[in-house]
Every structure is written in structure tokens, then in C-alpha cells.
Amino acid sequence: MSNSLSALLQAAADRRHDLVSRLIAEDTNSYRLFHGSVEGVSGLTIDRYGDLLLVQSFHQPLSDEELDEIRQFYAASLPELQLVYNDRSNANSRISNTLSLAEQAVAEENRVAHELGIRYHIRGRHSGQDPWLFLDLRAGRRRVKQLAEGKSVLNLFAYTCGVGLAAAKGGASFVMNVDFAESSLAVGRANAKLNSLTTRPRCVQSDAFAALRQLSGIGQPKMVRGKKMPPFPTLEARQFDVVFLDPPRYAKSPFGVVDLINDYQALFKPALLCTAPGGVLICCNNVAQVDGEAWLEALKRSADKAGRPIKAVEWITPEEDFPSLDGQHPLKIVQLHV
Ligand SMILES: C[S@@+](CC[C@H](N)C(=O)[O-])C[C@H]1O[C@@H](n2cnc3c(N)ncnc32)[C@H](O)[C@@H]1O
Known part of the structure; x- marks a missing residue:
């Protein structure tokens, strides 16, 4: 690919001229x-986050020559950016390439990226493995x-x-973020502090099923089929004007199975019941x-079965x-008026 790599990067830059x-x-x-x-170049992504140039390979590692070519291309067009290369072509997309001490310092530097004035x-x-902001979700x-x-907003699988x-x-x-990963919520809290906001979002560390069942009024029992559930925070039942549902492809916990191919409904129904009549439920599905x-x-x-039929539909395109x-974008986002 090396002969044409710079040409491909240039074509991509040209295509983005107006957008950028x-x-x-x-x-x-x-x-x-x-x-x-x-x-x-299948499996290669190059992202800009402020002054970070994040190069990731998901199918096979880049050769030194390929990485040099990428470095030189952006040194000419975006010289202020610092390159970090993460090879994620190993199992579970885990970052596997080691860096020199100098490269590591660049990679671990705290930076601030901007999006929509935030x-x-x-x-x-x-x-973790993934960048702290998924760019395709900008839309x-x-x-x-x-x-x-003026709306109340529930953000499920908040990362x-x-x-x-x-x-916010x-x-x-009012904003409530729900995720079971404290390390991700900690970044979220720090992000909130970076911005001037009139409301501080609430971050709830909870399994999404446990939170959804309580918020929707279905209820989350402490014992299920004779088995004690892990502890979870207690939440009052309440509905939100806007609910955002962006689960991972597959995740299993004692509270339930997230499975975007076979059982989106398991999440959709309680999320719908948490959405106020006349409100908006935005659902994502990232399975290509x-x-x-x-x-x-x-x-x-x-929705029909739950007695809360969908009144209008708008697709949101990356x-x-x-x-x-x-x-046919791998990430599908649909806004439902319910
Ligand atoms: C694809 S990310 C969601 C991205 C996020 N919506 C965003 O705006 O960037 C998946 C998130 O789901 C969380 N997660 C997975 N299973 C969960 C569960 N059962 N309950 C709560 N959070 C869960 C993970 O911790 C991770 O932060």
C-alpha cells in the first residue's frame, strides 16, 4: 500500500475540506x-483530537515505512499535531505495540480536545483501550x-x-449519566469540570439494567431465582424528556445480557418506559x-407491544x-418521538 498511502491521505483531506x-x-x-x-486501507484509522494525531491499526500492524509515511504527510499539512500510534490488531483490539520512553510521554500527556464548543x-x-471520545457519535x-x-436527559451506557x-x-x-465503569465516569466528571455548565450532570455508577428497571418502575429485585444480586444504587422511578441509549455490541452481567443483534428489545423496552410521553428516545446500534x-x-x-407506539422517526447520520x-453506516442512530 505504501506507494499510494500519501495519495489516499491527500484524497481524504480533500474530501473533508468543507467539513473541516x-x-x-x-x-x-x-x-x-x-x-x-x-x-x-482497511483497518486503519487516523483521528485528530486537538493537538493529538491518533493512528490506529485494527487488522495488521503498520510497517515502519508506512508509519513514517503517515508521519511525514501530517508533519507537512498539520505540523502542530503529535503522533501516537496504537496497534490494535491483536485479540480484543488491545493496544499491543510498545513505545520508546519519549513516545510514551507523548502518548500519556493530558490534552484537551474541543467539540461543539465543549x-x-x-x-x-x-x-483502557478506546479513546475517551468516540468521534462517530458527534452527530x-x-x-x-x-x-x-430545559429538558431532563438520561444518558445510558454513558462511558x-x-x-x-x-x-448540559x-x-x-437535569442530566443523569449511567455506566458501571467508575473509571469512565471519573473521566466524565473531570470533563464536566473542564466546562462552564449551569447544571452539573449526575453520574450514577450502576449496571444499566438495574438502573433502567428502577427508573422505569419495573423494579430491580435484590434476589433473582434464589441468587443474591450484586449491590446496586437505589434510584427513584422517574421519566426523562430525552433518553439516549448507546449500548456496546455484547456485554453480560449478573443483571442481564446486552446483545445488539439478538435482543435489543431487552434494553429498548425499559428505556422507552423511562421516556416521558411526548419525549424523545435516541437509540444507537453499532453492529455493522x-x-x-x-x-x-x-x-x-x-413499542406497540409496550403500549407506547412510536409517533415519528428521524435518522441521525454520522x-x-x-x-x-x-x-449503510455501521453506526445507526435513530431518534424516536414517543
Ligand atoms: C460503546 S460504550 C458507550 C459509548 C457512549 N455512549 C459514548 O457516548 O461514548 C459502552 C459502555 O457501556 C458500558 N457498559 C457495558 N455494559 C454495561 C452494563 N450492563 N451496565 C452499565 N454499563 C455498561 C461500558 O462500561 C462502556 O462505557
């Missing part, structure tokens, strides 16, 4: 520069920020609470093989730094 001007104008300096699966903590490497955060004024922060910045009256229309039909059936050849 718009993003910079709205105080966004974090976006995907190269989306390899569609732009010519500041986010970012590092090239930290104790979702943009929508929540637009909808949030580092980007959606909750967008809601958009003027939400799931067909958007078929998934939406299943959501509609589930922005142009995540191009798609056929319009």
Missing part, C-alpha cells in the same frame, strides 16, 4: 482524518445539544459522559451487520468524516 472549515468555525478540533475501511480530556494512551451529541434546553455533557452544555435542566430498517421495524413492534460507500 465548518467544524473549526464551531470550535470542533476533533474529527476523523482517515477512515481506512472506506478510504482505501472541552474533553484526551490522551493517546490511558488504562448524536450535536442532536442532544440542540434538543436539551465518559460525552452525550450528557452535550446535554445545551441547557438541560444489523440492517437499519429491520432494526427499526423491531423497535416499532416492541458526519462526513465517517464516509460510507453505500449509505
Whole structure:
């Protein structure tokens, strides 16, 4: 690929010319520069997060020559950026390449990235695998920020609470982020402190099933089939004007199984019951093989069955730094008026 790599990077930069001007104008300096699966090198992604240039390979490691070519290309066009390379072609997408001490210092530096006028903590490497902000979800955060004024917002599977922060910045009256990973919520809390907000988002460390069952009024028993459940925080039943549901592809916990291919409904139904009548439920599904229309039909059936039919549907499409050849984005985001 080496002969044409610079040409592919240049074509990707040309394609983003207008988008990047718009993003910079709205105080966004974090976006995907190269989306390899569609732009010519399968498994290679290159992202900008403020002054960090994050290169990741998911299928096979880059050769030294390829990495040099990438370094030289961006040294010419974006000289202020510092490159960090994470090879994630091993099992479970774990970062596996070792860095020199100097490279490690660059990778572990605390940085601040901007998106839609919001500041986010970012590092090239930290104790987890994924960057602290998923860039393809910008379209979702943009929508929540637009909808949030005066609204109560529930952000499920919050990770580092980007959606909750967008809601708070958009003027939400109340924001609740739910995730079972304290380390991710800690980044979310630090992100909230980085921004001037009129409301401090609440971060609830809880299994999403336990939180959803309580908030929706279904209830979460402490014993299930004779087995004691792990402890979980108690939450009062309440409904929200806006609910954002962005689960991982698959996750198993004592409280339930998250399975976006076979059982989205297990999450969708309680999330729907947590959404106030007249409110908005935004659902995401990041499994490429799931067909958007078929998934939406299943959501509609589930909503009918729950006695809360969907009144209107709007698709939210990832922005142009995540191009798609056929319009079938792996990440599907749908806004449901319920
Ligand atoms: C794909 S990320 C969600 C991304 C997030 N919505 C965002 O805006 O960046 C998945 C998150 O789900 C959390 N998670 C997985 N299973 C969970 C469960 N049963 N209960 C609560 N959180 C869970 C993980 O800790 C992780 O932060």
C-alpha cells in the first residue's frame, strides 16, 4: 500500500475540506482524518483530537515505512499535531505495540480536545483501550445539544459522559449519566469540570439494567431465582424528556445480557418506559451487520407491544468524516418521538 498511502491521505483531506472549515468555525478540533475501511486501507484509522494525531491499526500492524509515511504527510499539512500510534490488531483490539520512553510521554500527556464548543480530556494512551471520545457519535451529541434546553436527559451506557455533557452544555435542566465503569465516569466528571455548565450532570455508577428497571418502575429485585444480586444504587422511578441509549455490541452481567443483534428489545423496552410521553428516545446500534430498517421495524413492534407506539422517526447520520460507500453506516442512530 505504501506507494499510494500519501495519495489516499491527500484524497481524504480533500474530501473533508468543507467539513473541516465548518467544524473549526464551531470550535470542533476533533474529527476523523482517515477512515481506512472506506478510504482505501482497511483497518486503519487516523483521528485528530486537538493537538493529538491518533493512528490506529485494527487488522495488521503498520510497517515502519508506512508509519513514517503517515508521519511525514501530517508533519507537512498539520505540523502542530503529535503522533501516537496504537496497534490494535491483536485479540480484543488491545493496544499491543510498545513505545520508546519519549513516545510514551507523548502518548500519556493530558490534552484537551474541543467539540461543539465543549472541552474533553484526551490522551493517546490511558488504562483502557478506546479513546475517551468516540468521534462517530458527534452527530448524536450535536442532536442532544440542540434538543436539551430545559429538558431532563438520561444518558445510558454513558462511558465518559460525552452525550450528557452535550446535554448540559445545551441547557438541560437535569442530566443523569449511567455506566458501571467508575473509571469512565471519573473521566466524565473531570470533563464536566473542564466546562462552564449551569447544571452539573449526575453520574450514577450502576449496571444499566438495574438502573433502567428502577427508573422505569419495573423494579430491580435484590434476589433473582434464589441468587443474591450484586449491590446496586437505589434510584427513584422517574421519566426523562430525552433518553439516549448507546449500548456496546455484547456485554453480560449478573443483571442481564446486552446483545445488539439478538435482543435489543431487552434494553429498548425499559428505556422507552423511562421516556416521558411526548419525549424523545435516541437509540444507537453499532453492529455493522444489523440492517437499519429491520432494526427499526423491531423497535416499532416492541413499542406497540409496550403500549407506547412510536409517533415519528428521524435518522441521525454520522458526519462526513465517517464516509460510507453505500449509505449503510455501521453506526445507526435513530431518534424516536414517543
Ligand atoms: C460503546 S460504550 C458507550 C459509548 C457512549 N455512549 C459514548 O457516548 O461514548 C459502552 C459502555 O457501556 C458500558 N457498559 C457495558 N455494559 C454495561 C452494563 N450492563 N451496565 C452499565 N454499563 C455498561 C461500558 O462500561 C462502556 O462505557
